[in-house]
Amino acid sequence: MSKIPVKPASRPEGVGLLGRIRLFRQDMFASQPSKLYHAWMAVTRTPFFSSYLINQPNLVNLVLKDRPEDFPKSPVIHDTLRELLGNSVFVTNGETWKMQRRIIDPAFEGGRIKDAFPAMRAAGLAALDRLGDGGEVEMEFETSYLTADVIFRTLFSIPIGDETAAKVFQAFRDYQRSQPLWNLPGLLQMPRWFPRFRSGKSKEAARKIRGLLQVLVLARQSDIALGAAPDDLATKIMTARDPETGRGFDVEEMIDQVAIFFLAGHETSASALSWALYLLAFDQDVQQQLASEVADLDMKNIQFSQLSKLPFTRAVFRETLRLYPPVPMMVRETMHKEPLRDRIAKKGSMIILSPWHLHRHERLWDRPDEFDPDRWQTENGKACQRKAYIPFSAGPRVCPGAGFGMAEGVLLLAMLVQKYRFEIVKEPVPVAYLTVRAKNGILLRLVPR
Numbered sequence: 001m002s003k004i005p006v007k008p009a010s011r012p013e014g015v016g017l018l019g020r021i022r023l024f025r026q027d028m029f030a031s032q033p034s035k036l037y038h039a040w041m042a043v044t045r046t047p048f049f050s051s052y053l054i055n056q057p058n059l060v061n062l063v064l065k066d067r068p069e070d071f072p073k074s075p076v077i078h079d080t081l082r083e084l085l086g087n088s089v090f091v092t093n094g095e096t097w098k099m100q101r102r103i104i105d106p107a108f109e110g111g112r113i114k115d116a117f118p119a120m121r122a123a124g125l126a127a128l129d130r131l132g133d134g135g136e137v138e139m140e141f142e143t144s145y146l147t148a149d150v151i152f153r154t155l156f157s158i159p160i161g162d163e164t165a166a167k168v169f170q171a172f173r174d175y176q177r178s179q180p181l182w183n184l185p186g187l188l189q190m191p192r193w194f195p196r197f198r199s200g201k202s203k204e205a206a207r208k209i210r211g212l213l214q215v216l217v218l219a220r221q222s223d224i225a226l227g228a229a230p231d232d233l234a235t236k237i238m239t240a241r242d243p244e245t246g247r248g249f250d251v252e253e254m255i256d257q258v259a260i261f262f263l264a265g266h267e268t269s270a271s272a273l274s275w276a277l278y279l280l281a282f283d284q285d286v287q288q289q290l291a292s293e294v295a296d297l298d299m300k301n302i303q304f305s306q307l308s309k310l311p312f313t314r315a316v317f318r319e320t321l322r323l324y325p326p327v328p329m330m331v332r333e334t335m336h337k338e339p340l341r342d343r344i345a346k347k348g349s350m351i352i353l354s355p356w357h358l359h360r361h362e363r364l365w366d367r368p369d370e371f372d373p374d375r376w377q378t379e380n381g382k383a384c385q386r387k388a389y390i391p392f393s394a395g396p397r398v399c400p401g402a403g404f405g406m407a408e409g410v411l412l413l414a415m416l417v418q419k420y421r422f423e424i425v426k427e428p429v430p431v432a433y434l435t436v437r438a439k440n441g442i443l444l445r446l447v448p449r
């Protein structure tokens with residue numbers, strides 16, 4: 001049984017909310033008080049507002065599945081992303097959000113992922129070429145480049161080497177690390193007129209990205225009109241109509257959606273893939289078991305249907321999403337007064353759903369801090385998968401790319417581990433940017449098998 005040292009001895013107790021937020025950005029293990037891995041609910045009161053971090057499965061279900069309309073997305077996190085994402089499905093609520101999901105969801109249904117599979121495979125093969133003979137590699141950059149390649153190929157049928165795609169990727173990198181995880185004035189419920197911090201750099205990057213995406217969307221629009229468009233995700237979404245109103249996305253709305261597909265689709269998968277490789281490097285036995293499962297596959301011709309025959313690779317990816325959920329926290333707010341355990345949350349209170357804490361909760365999971373891909377076969381693992389595992393969220397706002405992300409993760413992991421053995425060069429420190437990343441990247445040694 002493998003154990004990973006994910007809980008350092010020092011865990012600050014009695015650190016205030018702002019201190020904790022700052023620390024969360026610094027080191028996700030050292031910053032989080034141990035009580036958050038044990039409590040069913042933790043309440044933080046400030047002079048301005050209260051927030052409720054919820055770990056109790058039936059309360060998580062209440063917010064995400066039973067009455068999601070009473071817990072809409074809070075603008076707190078998304079205010080800072082709005083300049084990039086506009087009115088995309090990630091930030092909207094109510095009728096607008098419902099309409100957007102009715103248009104988007106069919107593009108991600110079962111068979112559609114199969115259609116996207118050859119593009120994923122091509123991106124994976126290109127990455128193997130780039131990595132060549134291996135050596136010491138900063139894997140976060142490589143996995144970001146690779147998953148961006150997957151998104152460009154599946155959305156627009158262009159590889160990352162394409163000039164516009166390469167520019168978008170670079171602009172996203174400039175944008176990403178200039179973003180605060182939290183919008184502090186929003187968090188403290190300052191009035192909307194209170195000046196929000198926006199770095200000139202991040203605004204400029206957002207403007208540039210939207211300009212580049214507009215070029216791609218307009219070109220695709222004219223290809224569709226000419227009947228010359230490839231049958232990829234962009235075409236599917238641009239030609240889809242809301243079955244209830246008959247309307248589709250206009251160019252501006254499509255840019256909003258493409259921006260979130262690109263951001264949500266490549267940042268999350270890159271984070272998961274690089275942490276998976278780190279965990280495999282940490283536990284060489286598990287890595288060997290995965291390597292044996294994939295050893296005989298012909299990666300140049302691997303088919304979507306073969307993924308279902310890789311249960312161990314899938315279990316490793318699933319376990320990575322448990323220990324390092326790319327989206328560590330989600331924020332909602334209460335529409336009304338809400339009884340939560342022995343408290344009454346006022347209207348407008350902040351509800352924090354935290355995959356990071358829920359997935360390591362001591363009262364739910366057996367050996368919560370161990371990296372153990374076999375846990376999914378145990379009674380406890382199965383029960384927790386149902387009630388305490390939300391890497392893709394849950395309920396109607398569940399990630400529409402969940403099936404896509406799982407297929408991509410399993411495929412790319414299989415390809416990389418078939419070709420290389422991974423070893424740790426330096427212990428990474430997890431920090432929360434837009435997703436869970438390592439403070440100075442994830443430096444691994446790749447040794448060809």
Ligand code: HEM
Pocket residue numbers: 089090091101260261264265266268269272321325326327329330331390391392393396397398399400401402404405406409
């Ligand atoms: C391992 C990969 C992925 C993970 C862990 C992940 C996780 C998540 C999570 C937790 C949410 C909910 C966020 C919230 O409610 O605040 C979300 C939403 C979303 N994800 Fe993913 N995601 C992944 C891959 C993808 C991919 C590949 C795409 C698209 C190509 C995608 C598109 C979206 C979109 C559009 C939303 C917004 C949905 C809504 O609010 O209705 N994701 N994702």
